[in-house]
Amino acid sequence: MQLEFSNVNHYYGRRQAIGGLSFDLRQGEIGVLIGPSGAGKSTVLNCIAGLEPIVSGEIRIGGELASGTRVHVPAERRQVGMMFQDSALFPHLDVAGNICFGIAKRTDRSTRLAELLELCRLADYAGARVHELSGGQQQRVALARALAPRPKLLLLDEPFCSSDAALRSELLAEVRQIIKEEGSTALMVTHDQAEAFEFADRCGVLDSGTLCQWDSPYNLYHRPNCALVASFIGDGALIPGTLVSEHEVETELGVVSSDQRLTTLLMEAGHKVKVLMRPDDVVLANGCGGTRAQVFKRAFRGADILYGLRTGAGTELYACLPSRHDLAAGDAIEVSLQVEHVVVFPAVE
Amino acid sequence: MRPAAVLRLPLAGLIVLAVLAPLLGLGIDGAAFASLAERAPALGRYGVNTLLLAASAAGLAALLGTACAWLIERCRFAGRDICAFALFLPFALPPYLAAFIWSDLADRIGIGFALRNPLGAALIMALALYPYVYFLVRPAFSQQTGALSAAARTLGCTPWQAFCKVSLPLARPAIAIGALLVAMETANDIAVAEDYGLATLGYFVYDSWLNRGERAAAAAAAILLALLALAASWSETVSRIRQRHHQSQLRTFASEKIAKLSGGKALAAAGVCWLPVLLGFAIPVLALIRHALLAPAVAWQRLPAGLLGTALLIAGAAALAYLLAAAFAFVRSRSRVPGLFEMLARSGYAIPGSVFALGCLGAAAAAASILKAITGVSLYWLWVVAPVVLIYALAVRYLAVAAGALEAGVAALSPGLDKTARSCGLSRWQRLRMVHLPLMAPALAAGLLLIATDIAKELPLTLILRPFGMTTLAVEAYGFAADEDLLGAAPPALALVALAAAGLIVVHRHFRAGNRISAG
Known part of the structure; x- marks a missing residue:
């Protein structure tokens, strides 16, 4: 060393x-x-x-x-x-x-x-x-x-x-x-x-x-x-979820599965957790049975636009969408999750 | 063309003429040059004496000022804050007063001979003038970023090596400027040289002019001294440019480490810092107070006249200096050669007072005869009766201080400010009254105090140019002291020191925040 x-x-x-x-x-x-x-x-x-x-x-x-x-x-x-x-x-x-x-x-x-x-x-x-x-x-x-x-x-x-x-x-x-x-x-x-x-x-x-x-x-x-690292590094949101099995976590936007084991000694199936959602984990799913969410803020970044979205249950998350979809604050869209790396933390009550 | 543009050229010419008149006045007398050649060997000896005295005083002052500045900026010890200010105080005591008092004290304990020599004179000068160095070097140390010595440390320097290889070289331009100012002040002196029997050029000019009436000899010596002074002034300008380059690199983000001293080290540091205050101010002033208590009544009776004269000169010369500085700033800001104007502004300060006085007399005589030729009215009597020439000479001599204060004041105005005020619908006059002047006021006031202190202490110029019957505190004190009447000299000297010290205290409060001004 x-x-x-x-x-x-x-x-x-x-x-x-x-x-x-x-x-x-x-x-x-x-x-x-x-x-x-x-x-x-x-x-x-x-x-x-x-x-x-x-x-x-x-x-x-x-x-x-x-x-x-x-x-x-x-x-x-x-x-x-x-x-x-x-x-x-x-x-x-x-x-x-x-x-x-x-x-x-x-x-x-x-x-x-x-x-x-x-x-x-x-x-x-x-x-x-x-x-x-x-x-x-x-x-x-x-x-x-x-x-x-x-x-x-x-x-x-x-x-x-x-x-x-x-x-x-x-x-x-x-x-x-x-x-x-x-x-x-x-x-x-x-x-x-x-x-x-x-x-x-x-x-x-x-x-x-x-x-x-x-x-x-x-x-x-x-x-x-x-x-702390999750929130300090990159954009993203921690949304509430529940572990349903060793490899699956259920959120308001659907079940997300991971090829890695998610449960630990402190987090077993059935526990409430927080799931890290990066903006690139959220994709547009208009008319494909996605979850409805309302745009509450937008930041134009050139090639893409970073949207702040709020679901019906009040969960806030971010989505990074190509800038050809030009949405205004207040517009409603449907989104679903495509998560490559699933990261969960114990929910602190 | 806008009126300002039409005005500019004649104004520039007028300003240059006004500032250069004393120098031109020196050269008007063609005989002086012939006389210079004739007296070259004798004058050369005087010149060498002057240079030696100036160099040794400057060297000692540089050592003293730098050591104190470093201790104050980089160390913490009991009483450091009071000491930081007290180190300015010797500035309030003109060197000629310190010289008279110390030689008297030395005589009393029977070691006067040890002091009355060039080295003794240099020591007295250094003790009285080191605040120039101290004043300029302190910011040079405090503005150095801690990263520079940290970098030196990581590159293999011990703390002492880092000081010698980085901190000291960076402060060197400031030290050089301070030392040159000390040298110029030393060359300006006549009284110490007279009392200590030193054959310097400054004294020679004064003595040949006033005491022996040898005008050609005086003018010849004056030209030589002016050349030496201009050379010193030129190297000062070079140092200032270098300093600016250094400072442009010193955007501070981490301050230098400060050593907290205790025990023996703290005692030693305090001792080094208090020594110049004690020798340069406290002891001489105590001696003055003691003399003043025993002073003859006549000295006290003449005090109001001296005070009045000093106040009159300060009011007249300061007003004129600011007027000139304002015109100067106007011309300079639109000039293609601002550096030339900067050097011009300083030239008055560089030239020793006795030389400057001769130049002013020459210029005044020329001006009077030109006026007479044009208008047929002789104004020469005015020159003799009223302190017109003296006030003009003082204003030009301290122009650099006024110009520096004005510059510092302008620096306090941000460019956006004027636009904001205009967008609020303020007229040009309202902007000046409500925005510019209030912001510039502190710097202008500080400059005014510096000019006032300088004028109050000034001796050779006043001595030569004052109209018959006019007196100032400095002239009174010198008059008594030159007659070996220290008791009589004490009241005006004490009043002078009190005035200067009060000015220093106010200015110091203003500049404590680390503001810079051009020294002078």
């Missing part, structure tokens, strides 16, 4: 910022922590970088203990690179000066610099001042600077949050490719799940200092293991 973060606690004064958090990253893997602001994302990175001491738990980087209850290796000896919001380039140095800042051996500088300038497509800008660069170039310099000393681990603290949407997705792909080419292990934090899904090999949702599910983006979306 390149990064082991086990049972770490951190406090700001009396406020707990991280509570018993554990996760790990293998060599060459990219991990992402998603969470709203104030969830403790940056604190996790600062603890790993050695900029904040931890109260209890253990952080191991490349197998070596970096932070423990009585151990705190200072930031400068951890060999952890970091990319910050707003790039945080040194404005008094040029591009080459920034990139070489962390390279200890003078003899290594020119070869490593040339390598990184090439890798990050900055070859023409070695002598440029930081303020002469575009936002995307600044981020690439920040990445090159962090990678230059060949860190054991690269940390990215919402590095794209100040870029505009078009540049962001371009940068995201580029940075991911550079990290993979370098064979680095990286951990990014972000509040943007689209960014996380695109970037991560493994990711998790961080909420008030605790981690819910550390898994692949696909599983996070389709097989969330708790209601």
Whole structure:
């Protein structure tokens, strides 16, 4: 394991910022922590970088203990690179000066610099001042600077949050490719799940200092293991239902069956449950015996329209329908369910 | 063409002429240049002395100001907030007063000789002027984002290395600006040089002009000093541009970590920060108070005249400075070379007072003779009787402060504001009265106070240009002190310090929120 973060606690004064958090990253893997602001994302990175001491738990980087209850290796000896919001380039140095800042051996500088300038497509800008660069170039310099000393681990603290949407997705792909080419292990934090899904090999949702599910983006979306992840990731609604058998759950819109077992020790047949309905699980079934539902809100998204629907019993759910069906609020339609991944949670009374 | 456009060109010409007149006035006397060549070797020695004094004062002030700014911004210790303000106080005590008081104190304990030398003078200057550096460097430290030193740490720097390789270089333009201002102020001085027997150019100009009546020699030295000052001013402008680039990168999102000190470290930090306050303000002012209690009655009787003169100059010069600054801002905003105007505005401040005074006299004489040639009426008597030239000279000299305040005021107006006010149906005049002026008022008031403090403390310009019979607090204090009558100097000096300190307190409250102004 390149990064082991086990049972770490951190406090700001009396406020707990991280509570018993554990996760790990293998060599060459990219991990992402998603969470709203104030969830403790940056604190996790600062603890790993050695900029904040931890109260209890253990952080191991490349197998070596970096932070423990009585151990705190200072930031400068951890060999952890970091990319910050707003790039945080040194404005008094040029591009080459920034990139070489962390390279200890003078003899290594020119070869490593040339390598990184090439890798990050900055070859023409070695002598440029930081303020002469575009936002995307600044981020690439920040990445090159962090990678230059060949860190054991690269940390990215919402590095794209100040870029505009078009540049962001371009940068995201580029940075991911550079990290993979370098064979680095990286951990990014972000509040943007689209960014996380695109970037991560493994990711998790961080909420008030605790981690819910550390898994692949696909599983996070389709097989969330708790209601919090389900509601935080993607659009969707939790609608009431009843387990009728091991593989079937009955809802107001009909029975949904799954090839996986739905019942657990806590949820047996006959129990009331909540069923996760993604917008793409709901399809139009006008005249085919669907359930009637009324549109109560709509959001035009170009190729498709996201509708908020309310059934006769008052259940609310979302449907993503192609935009050739142009419905207005108040229109009634018939819908049915086509659920690929059935996810149920115990209903909390 | 709109009337504004028609007005612009002549207005621009007038402004440039008004600001440059003192410099042009210096060059009018062709004999001065011939005299400069003739006296080059002797003047060269004066020049070297001036440079050495200015450089050592600037170096000491940079060290003191930067250390205090860093301790105040990055550390927390008992009494830190009071100390943060108290560090500005030496600004209220003009260097010449500090020099007189300290040399008197040193004489009393028999070590006057140790102080009356160039190094002693540099130390006194640094103690009185380091607030320039402190004032400018504090924001340079407080505005640095924490991410920069965090980045340096993750790239292998210890905290001390991160300070030396990142924080300090980033503050360097601010330190350089502050140090250059200290150097310019040092070059401006005449009184310390006189008291400490230093052969500086500033004193030479003043002495040749007023005491020995050697006008050509004075003009020659003035030209040399002006050249040195303009060089310093130019490097200051370069530093400011560099600083702007640095600041544009510093969009803060995470503040720098602040170290909470306790025990011995806190005591040491407090000691370092209180030392300049003690030496630069508290001890001299206590000595002044003691002298004032023993002062002869005549010194107290002359106080109202000094106060009146100071108030008159402040009112006249500040009003004129703002008027000029407003016209200046109008011209500059529509100019293709705003940087040129910025440098122009600062040139008055860069040129030492005694040189500036000579230039103003030359310009005034030229203006009077032109007027006489055109209208047949000689106005020369007006120049001599009323402080017309003096008020004009002070206004141009502190134009940079007024322009900076106006700029800060305009920065407080967002572009949407004017449109909103217009859409509410407010006329141009109503907008100015109800929206613009109230928003700009704090910045303008702060600028006014800074100008007032500067004018109250100003000495060489006032000394040379004041009409016969006119006096100010600074002139009174200098007059007594130059006669070695420190007791007599105490009442006007104390009044001056009290005025300046009161101004500083009000300005400090305004700028505590971390607002920036152009120093001056």
